[in-house]
Amino acid sequence: MTTAATSTAENPLPVRTVATKVAGWIDRLGSVWVEGQITQISVRAGTRTAFLTLRDPSADMSLSVTCSPMLIQNSPVPLTEGARVILYGKLSFFTGRGTLSLRATEIRAVGVGELLARIERLRGLLAAEGLFDPRLKRPLPFLPRVVGLITARASAAERDVLSVAERRWPAVRFEVRNTPVQGPSAVPGILRALAELDEDPTVDVVILARGGGSVEDLLPFSDEALCRAISRATTPIVSAIGHEPDSPLSDHVADLRAATPTDAAKLVVPDAVAERELVTELRSRSAAALRSWVQREARALDALRHRPVLADPLSAVARREEEIAEMRRVVRRDVERAVSREATTVEHMRARLTTLGPAATLARGYSVVQRMVPGSDPEVLRSVDDAAPGTQLRVRVADGVVTAVTMGRSSAT
Structure with a gap:
């Protein structure tokens, strides 16, 4: 028989061969435990097979499930659309229709206690990764240009946010994205709306709003994929999920938690x-x-x-003028005293000098005798030896000068 390794365009594999091989490969997978959310249940009376659709809460993926109707009817917890369950079964590929389904042999409903325990484990994981760190919280703008709003269509949360915001600031603008806020399609829809608003450069802040509900109703807002998307967003996000007692994980990851949608409008839009x-x-x-x-x-x-x-x-100037005048008077007096004292001293010295001077000596009868030397100035006669007979003399007395000639000399008596 032709194998996949030798199949070519000239020797293709028939459909039955491919289908048989796929069925063989899937059959070798064995039985598996699968967790998901029931989105559709079809149980027809008189049939031996019930059909379910199991959806991943965090992704747009689903899986067809078949089981015995008794398995659903005998479940200790009623199985309804939207319920979280854990299935045990074996994958089968139906070669006639080319479809894949899971044949379930055991169905367990996930109780509230188990859901809360899983949320707590996820809370610890996200906290350890730092997604709850207050330092990562982005501040809200004082007056946002456009506010993004993610909520259910025609919900009370949408009416509360829009009416309160418009009453506080009539010019506020909103970009509203209506998505399911519970059930299997909630997380994919919220993720798409969040990505769209986060990429819009005109949106300054995003409000994620929903009214209160049970633990099961608020499960989408504790989804890991949604929490990580909120932490990666570049636009500030306000989480307004439920009422005051409700605290899904999105409240801890968001940049700001509002107790109610009304409170979110008050926090985002100024009054x-x-x-x-x-x-x-x-x-x-x-x-x-x-x-x-x-x-x-x-x-x-x-x-x-x-x-x-x-x-x-001018009073200060006048006082200074008087002080200066007084100082000038004192200085003048001191100068005059000094001059008078010095004048008296000079007068005394002049009198002494006059008394001791040559004129006074001449007035007392003395005279100065000078020898006349031809060709030079007269010389004072100091000795009789210098006046030989016939020497011409010049005699100065008190009232004039006379000339004489020596006749001789005599010894002193």
Whole structure:
């Protein structure tokens, strides 16, 4: 028989061969445990086979399941569409129709306790990876241009967010994405809407809103894929899931948690009336502060103006003028005293010099005798030896000068 390795365009494999081989490969997989969410149940009376559709809560993937109707009827927990279950069965490939299905031999409904335990385990994992770290939280814009809203169509959460936001700031704009918020199609729809709004450059913040519900209803918002998508988003995200007691994992991953959708609108959109009142109050406070400053400066100027130096600026100059005049008088007096004292000293010295001078000596009867030397100045006669007979002499007395000639000399008596 032709094998897959030797099949060519000239020697192709027939459909039956391929189908048989696929059935053989799948049969070798053996039995497996599978977890998912029931989206469809078909049990017809009088048939020996019931049909279910099992969907992955986090992806747009499903698997056909067949089982005995008794398996569904005898389940300790009623199996309904949307229920989370764990199936045990064997995969089968029906060669006649070319379809794959899981033949289930055991079905277990996942109880609330088990769901909560799984959420706690996922909570610990995400916390260990740092997805809950407050340092990663992005601040919300004061006045967003466009607000993205992900919620169910025509829901109370949508009405609350839109009405409260428009009442607080009438000019606010919204980009609304309606998706299922519970059931098997919730997570894929929310992921698509979140990716679309996050890529829109005009959207400044995204609100993820849903009203309250049971633990099973809020399971999509504790889905791992959704939590990681929220942490990867570049746009700030506000989680407004359920009411105050509800706390899905998306609340911890989001940048801000709101207790209710109404609270989310109040956190994202500022109140125009409150902001106007705040502006009015700030203007009033600023005006009061400015008036207080002007009054304080006016008082300071008034105090400066009443100071003596500014009230009568020339008084200081007059006082300085009087001080200078007094100083000049004192200096003049001291100078005159010094001059008078020095003049008296000079007069005394002049009198002494006059008494000791040559003129006074001549006046007392003395004379100065000079020898006349031809060709030179007269010389004072100091000795009789210098005046030989016939020497011409010049005699200076008190009232004039006479000339004489030596006749001789005699010894002193």
